[in-house]
Amino acid sequence: MIRIFYVSTAMPNLTETEITQIVATAKQHNAKFEITGALAYNGVNFAQVLEGDEIHLEQLMDNIKNDERHSGVIEVARTSTEKRAFEGWHMKHIEGLKFDELVHAMSA
Structure with a gap:
């Protein structure tokens, strides 16, 4: 199993409803492939940790x-x-401006 941590820049003006939908869709998809992780959004950037089989994470990263x-x-x-650092979480939504929980998970 592997763990990946990535960051990206969100498109401007994403709404809380859109973020909630991203998390909901991720939960459904990730459950099918035994992927766990967490997503944080600080209003400008996304940060995410994903855990699972490498083949499934490679496909997910392409998406x-x-x-x-x-x-x-x-x-x-x-x-x-x-x-797993996020056992039981097919996609945890981390609210707030800091990505500390994700950074900590990479050292677990």
Whole structure:
């Protein structure tokens, strides 16, 4: 299993409703492929940690890179892991301006 941390720049004027929909769609998709993780949005940038089988995360990252709701996807870190940092969360929505929980998960 691997864990990926990426950041990107959101398109201007995304609404809270759109963010809620992104999280809801991610929960449904990720549950099918046993992917866990968390998404944070600070009003300008997205930051996300994803955990799961490498083949599924590679496909998901391709989809993420092609999503027009953001640009400039930068993979910050990728690591192998035996234990999930977001066990039970097919997509946790982290509210607030800080990405600390995501950064901490990469060192878990």
